[in-house]
Amino acid sequence: MTMMQMGGGCVKRAGKRPKHEVTKTRRTTKKRHIRRMARRVGLRGALARGILWVRCGGSVVDLKAVLKSQYHAALKTLRLAIEACPEKLWNDPADGVPTFWRVAFHTVFFAHYYAQQTKDGFVRWEGHRPEAEMFAVPWENFRDPKPCAPYTREELLVYWTFVDSRIDGWVDKLDLETAQCGFPWYKMGTLEHQLVNIRHVQHHAAILTARLRTRAGIGVEWVQKG
Numbered sequence: 001m002t003m004m005q006m007g008g009g010c011v012k013r014a015g016k017r018p019k020h021e022v023t024k025t026r027r028t029t030k031k032r033h034i035r036r037m038a039r040r041v042g043l044r045g046a047l048a049r050g051i052l053w054v055r056c057g058g059s060v061v062d063l064k065a066v067l068k069s070q071y072h073a074a075l076k077t078l079r080l081a082i083e084a085c086p087e088k089l090w091n092d093p094a095d096g097v098p099t100f101w102r103v104a105f106h107t108v109f110f111a112h113y114y115a116q117q118t119k120d121g122f123v124r125w126e127g128h129r130p131e132a133e134m135f136a137v138p139w140e141n142f143r144d145p146k147p148c149a150p151y152t153r154e155e156l157l158v159y160w161t162f163v164d165s166r167i168d169g170w171v172d173k174l175d176l177e178t179a180q181c182g183f184p185w186y187k188m189g190t191l192e193h194q195l196v197n198i199r200h201v202q203h204h205a206a207i208l209t210a211r212l213r214t215r216a217g218i219g220v221e222w223v224q225k226g
Helices: 019-048 063-084 100-114 153-164 167-173 190-216
Strands: 002-006 009-013 053-056 059-062
Touching: 059 063, 063 100, 063 153, 063 167, 063 190, 100 153, 100 190
Parallel strands: none
Antiparallel strands: 002 009, 053 059
16 A cells, blocks of 8 residues: 545555465456356366366365375275285285286276376386286287286385376376267266276275285275375
């Protein structure tokens, strides 16, 4: 505020508002607009307009923030299982199913792969071993994968950190409006495909935690959100 003489007295004259106040006001106005649009058009319409906030139980929810949170929660469950696995179980098959390390690698790999917009946008981790990706190779009559050296716990935790630390950036780049995701063998849109990917991580994390409990008496805590 500045002071200006007028008729022997003083009146206050407003100066420029601080830049941070202007920015804050603009953000608030934008959020209000998004909330109004989300209430007006609902989930389907919001996505069609590129709005990533939707109405849910009277509140406005950021879809990408929800995806990030649940990715981190599922990945954290997987990490806890990897950390808790005794050495004797790490490379020991259980009733003819894949070894612990192979299930863990498969899970981290596909979390990484399917978090991209398209298959062409995927760049392999520098420590990748192709024969460790799958439990069987479906495009070659479901043959068993060729033998490869097991990943150590330390190697898998490095890969886990690589994926978990980048998941927010990958989700931010996703176009959730796409009616067909960038992986043609999945007949669904990008948003639904991301939900499937999170479910896949949690599915295999649950398999590993169940194996720990039944074969080693080790429990793994439930992670609600990231």
